[in-house]
Amino acid sequence: xxxxxxxxxxxxxxxxEERNFTKAAARIGVAQSTLSHAIKQLETRMGIRLLTRTTxxxxxxxxxxxxxxxxTPRLAEIEEEIAALTALRDKPSGSVxxxxxxxxxxxxxWPKLKPxxxxxxxxxxxxxxxxxxxxxxxxGFDAGVRLGESVEKDMIAVRIxxxxxxxxxxxxxxxxxxxxxxxxxxxxxxxxxxxxxETAGGLYAWEFEKDGxxxxxxxxxxxxxxxxYAMIDAAVSGYGIAYVPEDIVAAQVASGALVPVLDDWxxxxxxxxxxxxxxxxxxxxxxxxVDALRHRGKAGH
Numbered sequence: 001x002x003x004x005x006x007x008x009x010x011x012x013x014x015x016x017e018e019r020n021f022t023k024a025a026a027r028i029g030v031a032q033s034t035l036s037h038a039i040k041q042l043e044t045r046m047g048i049r050l051l052t053r054t055t056x057x058x059x060x061x062x063x064x065x066x067x068x069x070x071x072t073p074r075l076a077e078i079e080e081e082i083a084a085l086t087a088l089r090d091k092p093s094g095s096v097x098x099x100x101x102x103x104x105x106x107x108x109x110w111p112k113l114k115p116x117x118x119x120x121x122x123x124x125x126x127x128x129x130x131x132x133x134x135x136x137x138x139x140g141f142d143a144g145v146r147l148g149e150s151v152e153k154d155m156i157a158v159r160i161x162x163x164x165x166x167x168x169x170x171x172x173x174x175x176x177x178x179x180x181x182x183x184x185x186x187x188x189x190x191x192x193x194x195x196x197x198e199t200a201g202g203l204y205a206w207e208f209e210k211d212g213x214x215x216x217x218x219x220x221x222x223x224x225x226x227x228x229y230a231m232i233d234a235a236v237s238g239y240g241i242a243y244v245p246e247d248i249v250a251a252q253v254a255s256g257a258l259v260p261v262l263d264d265w266x267x268x269x270x271x272x273x274x275x276x277x278x279x280x281x282x283x284x285x286x287x288x289x290v291d292a293l294r295h296r297g298k299a300g301h
Contacts, residue, residue: 005038005041005042006078007038008038008039008041008042009042009067009071009075010075011024011028011030011035011038011039012039012042012050012051012064012067012068012071013068013071013072013075013140014027014028014140015035015039015051015058016051016058016060016064016068017139017140018058019057019058019059020057020058021035021036021053021058039051048061048063049061049063049064050063050064050067051064068138069138072137072138072140073137076137076140080283091120091122092120092122092123092284092285092287092288093120093122093123093284093285094122094123094124094283094284094285094286095123095124095125095126095285096123096124096125096126096142096143096285096286096289097125097126097128097140097141097142098125098126098127098128098141098142098143098144098145098274098289099128099130099134099136099139099141099144099145100127100128100129100130100144100145101129101130101145102129102227102228102229103228103245103248104145104161104272105127105129106248107161107164107245107247107248107272108145108160108161108272108293109127109145109160109272109293110127112160112292112293113125113289113292113293116288116292117292120285120288122285123285123288123289125289128141136275136276136277137277142276142286143274143275143276143286143289143290144274144275144276145160145272145273145274145275146272146273146275147269147270147271147272147273148270148271148272148273155275155276155277156275156276156277156278157273157274157275158273158274158275158290158293158294159271159272159273159294159295160271160272160273160274160293160294160295161271161272161295162271162295162297163268163269163270163271164245164246164247164268164269164271165245165246165266165267165268165269166206166207166243166244166245166246166266166269167243167244167245167246167249167260167263167266168181168187168206168241168242168243168260168261168262168263168265168266169232169235169241169242169243169244169249169252169253169258169259169260169261170235170240170241170242170258170259170261171235171236171237171238171257171258171259172256172259173238174191174235174238174239174240174241175259175261178190178191180261181241181261181262182262183262183265184206184208184215184217184262184265185215185217187206187217187219187241188217188218188219188220190219190221190240190241191220191221191222191239191240191241192206192219192220192221192240192241192242192243193221193223193224193225193231193234193235193239193240193241193242193243194219194220194221194223194224194225195224195225195226195228195231195243196224196225196226197226203218203219203224204243205217205218206218206219206243207267208262208265208266208267209265209267210264210265214267215265219241221239221240222239222240223239223240228244228245228248229248231243231244232244232248232249232252232258235252235258236252236257236258241261246266271295274290274293
């Protein structure tokens with residue numbers, strides 16, 4: 001059999017991750033037709049179909065899934081070795097790819113990276129917003145950002161932000177029309193704005209705590225989002241009660257556009273952590289990113 005092109009294997013992995021030729025081509029930086037031709041060449045050379053193409057998306061066949069699991073760790077090793085060689089240069093260089101939520105990006109990651117990356121023009125950073133729990137090794141990420149309680153035990157975890165909490169908020173108009181809940185159980189009689197967790201496929205059960213008593217409440221309403229900022233806008237527009245990170249709703253509360261409810265029931269959550277496999281820590285570009293993000297205050301501050 002003719003020798004397989006390493007580029008074609010790399011491009012196949014990216015198509016499988018993105019499940020879309022257009023997105024994969026944009027990520028690689030080639031024309032979609034070029035990418036499609038390369039994948040067809042790979043399938044022809046191997047004599048087996050690797051991808052199933054529909055009008056909406058692209059999925060791996062059983063053979064493609066097997067190939068993906070085989071090449072992903074090996075391609076990662078090659079990329080790491082190449083990146084390690086660039087450490088011989090005067091300034092760190094290379095790429096770092098992170099998966100994180102919108103709140104983690106806005107509240108912690110981007111504010112810390114923005115001033116640092118100007119000093120390292122040879123480091124490129126890709127930030128992929130995703131509220132689901134991705135397998136960072138299989139999906140080709142260098143690291144991910146999660147709340148401390150969600151990090152897998154076999155990963156290295158570095159705290160990058162303080163502890164924080166969710167707060168329930170509603171517009172004055174909504175509260176005037178529907179009343180103010182006095183206890184978390186009252187929420188089942190209110191219109192609430194839900195958050196969908198993509199990994200579990202279900203709606204987030206709101207977590208409350210007071211005087212050692214913990215409650216999880218499943219709420220209902222007209223709207224569900226997987227984006228906290230959209231939830232805030234819906235709450236300001238009077239669509240119900242939202243349960244969102246306190247720091248990103250502070251401006252709306254200060255202006256009176258939103259009113260906190262059940263404030264004494266809102267518990268603190270572990271802050272954000274950067275997590276990654278141990279082999280990543282020796283790459284120069286990655287070390288720059290970790291050092292920039294590292295939290296240097298107390299956990300709660």
